[in-house]
Amino acid sequence: MANEKTIWEKLQAIDRRVLYTLLMVIATVSLFFKVNVPTKPGQPTKDLYRLLVDDEALPEGSTVILQSDWTQSTRGESAGQMEALLRILMRRNIKFALLSVADPQAPLVARNVIRAINLERKAKNQREYQVWEDYVNLGYFPNAEGTSNAIAANFKTAVAGRKETPPGSATPLDVFQSPVLSKVSKVEDVPVYINVTGSKTSNILIERLGGRVPFAALVTGVMGPETLNYYQSGQVKGVAIGLNGVAEMESLMEKGLVETGKPEVKSFAGETNYGRGMAYYLALHTCLVLMIVAVVVGNVAMVAARKKK
Amino acid sequence: MQSESYPIIKLFVGVACTVGLYSVLYRETKFYRFFEHMFLGLAAGWAMFALWGETLKSTWWDRMVGSVADEGNPAVPGYWAWALLLPIGVMAYFVVSKKHNWISRIPIGIILGLWSGQQVQVWFTRYGPQMQSSMKPLFPTTWSEFITPLQPEAGAVYPAQVIGNLIFLLTLLSAMSYFLFSFETKSKLFNGMTTWGRWLLMIGFGAIFGSTVMTRFTLMIDRMYFVFIEFFQQGLIPLIGGR
Amino acid sequence: MEAGWRHAVIPWLAQAPAAPALNMWNAPAGTPEIWMKVGIAMLAGFGLLAALIAAPTRLRRPISGAFIFLAGLFWVLVFLFPKPIDSQTPHEQRPRGFVQDVSFWLADAIPVVSNFSNILTAFILGLGVFSLVRIHLMRVAKKQNDWPFSVVLLVSMVAMATFGYWDWKTRLDLGGAKVDEAWPLAAYGKDLLFDGMLQVMEAAMFSLIAFFILSAAYRAFRIRSVEATILLCAALIAMLNLMGAVVVTWDGMIESFGKDNAFVMNFTLSSVAGFIRDNLQTPGIRAIDFGIGLGALAMGLRLWLSLERVGGN
Amino acid sequence: MDGVYYEKGWLGVVFTLMVAGFILLNIYRARKTSGKLFIRRIPGLNAIDDSIGRATEMGKPVLMVPGIGTLNAISVQALQIFAYVTKTAAKFANPIRLCCLDPAVYTVAQEIIRDVYQTEGVPENYDPDSVRFISDRQFAFAAGVSGIILRERTAAAFLMGEFFAESLILAETLNSIGAIQVACSTEITQTPFFVAACDYVLIGDEFYAASAYLSRQPVLVGSLVGQDWSKLAIAATILLGALVNSADGLKRVPDEANEGQTRALKADEKMITDLFSPKKPEWKPAGGTQ
Structure with a gap:
């Protein structure tokens, strides 16, 4: 038996480490190129954009509940989603009550994003979002199922006792005294319940909220197929999925949304719309190409090796 | 004030940790083992802290003992019955006893009981709407055009849509037939349907695989961003006198 | 019992703001009364534990079965009773009657009961940490293979827990805003260990999957069998559809064939991927989901009614 | 009103x-x-005995992971299947490793596994360290289990229960050392990765059928x-x-x-x-x- 392997046999069994190195190099190199890759937003993202920007669905100045369930580990996708979402909310003066059921760190991570977007606004001489006046941080609630149930049953008692310090005051006060939540006591009181999540908390919420309030989700690519299931059955009104969703949101923010038979939704042209989504989008393309090439090479080599025999 | 050099130190430590864990891609070495054990230790330490700081203090202790009034906040009375949960939790530790290990089944039973009851509660909330949305119309309401036009009439069902809906229904039913375990049949139709069902499931799995790839790659790209852009380009190069 | 039976019987479970401010189930914070009541409750609980230890063998199954049943019963009742739309309706305006009373009481009790599992799991966590510490202490004591790594584990554990509590305590004493300004040692320690290391390591471990997904796809996506081929094709279409640039190019090409032709427009990448998703993937997932849901419901029923034993005899 | x-x-x-x-x-x-209702053959399950057999031949441990979910019917179900696996392993005095993320699951696992050794009449073979709590954080858990896999070279592995992202880390790590894997996740999003990386995969509620098929207990069959x-x-x-x-x-x-x-x-x-x-x-x- 000859030990010499043919090129086809070799290509059928490329060492894992070679593939790993290629992937790492390609991803890194792509990051140094800044290109706005074109996108074609899908219906779920368009619906989400309409829900967030259309004045009828979400009136300017109203309050939404924003459940942020992601931490560093899904930063790649969730941070971009959160940034795009916050940019829209802040530009439309939408107040938000922030909470998390997934991880104790999630509120802190969310606060960092708010801070970053605030800095961006400050640099552009726009109004900075203030705690108490514009948003409150309700913090972390352990037990996703239980909390979602409790929120659906009775938002006010579910988050009772959470405090926030108004600007210029020394003592923290009950969040329901704040302008953000003063008119909210049930989930039905908010026009939209938004969930940015790195796990399946959106599913848990959908099951527990049972259609009491329009629900929008920004989920990771993994959760996409499952969430689309709920989107199709109308339990989720709009959804942005993964990095693709971010890139689509960003281009919708830049270009606005025109759909036949529906009112036009405005754009935010002239503002900082392209962010983390576009920064990573090219690298995603090159990595996917590598993957496709690897699969094709493996198959071609397999067929060729068979033919030789 | 935070020290000025701290952010770069923190970045450096983070990069070291990333490289340490990535080394397992090459193979398991002492280097990886070091970071793995550190990781496990940190996680356990955090669990010990979060146990009280993030869970028990706010959800148990504060409710049990209440809080006194301070500026702007009314007093909240304590509910003493919460105290009963501690002995129940302690019962779990009897699992190490050879004689009384059955007592550990009480806290376990409560957790399982609560979970089981919830299944009954949420089952229809979860599956009812899915059943409803599977009931797609199977008769076209219009024959004006076969293929759904680009500007469809509101509410109309075109023949092409009906074909799609039939495929949907057939996929659903044949995939469901694959999961029937208690029927033995020689019927070619039924057996063919289950085989089809399995193949159709593979389409779903392939599509999920494809769309998951996005998240996984993005997270890796984000780490590369962290190492090469945040640490090297924005942190280290300015520090050593680059631009 | 003018205020309705539920206000007297078990308002502990329904710690609603609407309940009478003080009742037999609570006591004002900071008073000797609350400490005494808490103490008595704990004693009673440990008394129950002692009683269980003494319980005869034949009662064991019924006792644990009763606990499971009662725990599950709560959610089953929530399922069966109508839900109030606004559970914050003030007491005086709430409708009276058995059904209404129960459903309001249930709605009030949900936020309380929801925490039970979590609190119990937190108490049990000690058992897990104990096992971890025991294994590694033994390894160090016996100088087994790799014992220095066990030292690393134990040291980082102690460091994380110490800085965690220290920082937490400082924040309680000084207030979070002050700590963020002054950055005492505790804040550095916690931030470096948690934010700088633990979180980064989690992200790093998570991102490893990208590499594994590449090698798994390379190995598994071969046209060997019908199943593997189907898997491969579906995955390829899904991946192509993820690339905005490819979608725009492909769809642009299709559009050039006939932008107004409904038939031609069915072949855009987004339509093809959408068709697969809507008519093949969604029902497939749904079929699996129905099965899993039924399995969970059945298992839930068996556990709830103690038809199936868990654990040893 | x-x-x-x-x-x-x-x-x-x-x-x-x-x-x-x-x-x-x-x-x-x-x-x-008495349980004589019909259940069809479930292919992945026949692989259980083969893989344990192979681990015994190689003298390497069998790894079991009941997912990373909290204590619920899914993890209990996984542990019931693992009880069967352990029973076979105990017969051949094959070492096992059962790694848990949730402390409550860990508690139940300990009880179940010890009980198996007792009913098999070999309580002295039960090693309390074979059932381990690794970490309660997802990726620390994944890192820890990967470490165990690579160091102890587990020959057979059973990944069953609620798996999330860590599924592929475990499956590919196991694959890289050539271990036989039988896997199942009730999370549909993870099943494709098990399909791609593992030798035998139970899809969807085949998982729930498994313990009925293995044990033939009337309650489960019914x-x-x-x-x-x-x-x-x-x-x-x-x-x-x-x-x-x-x-x-x-x-x-x-x-x-x-x-x-x-x-x-x-x-x-x-x-x-x-x-x-x-x-x-x-x-x-x-x-x-x-």
């Missing part, structure tokens, strides 16, 4: 009760016939038959509903807006909408944003 309650819709309650009824009835039936009945009921409901919906789609009613004209039914006038998502009573939020 109208409008204080959510209309529950009778269908949800009736359907849930019907499913529960099917399951309980069949458990009763199975008990009467419950499985009841689940099958429920699946048929769901399928029949969907078919019937689709037909009713189609008929509703063809129906024309007088148009209120244009006298003398007819129009199709609106979505909320259709029968299935009425059954599945009954209207909620009118309710004006007390102080919501207007």
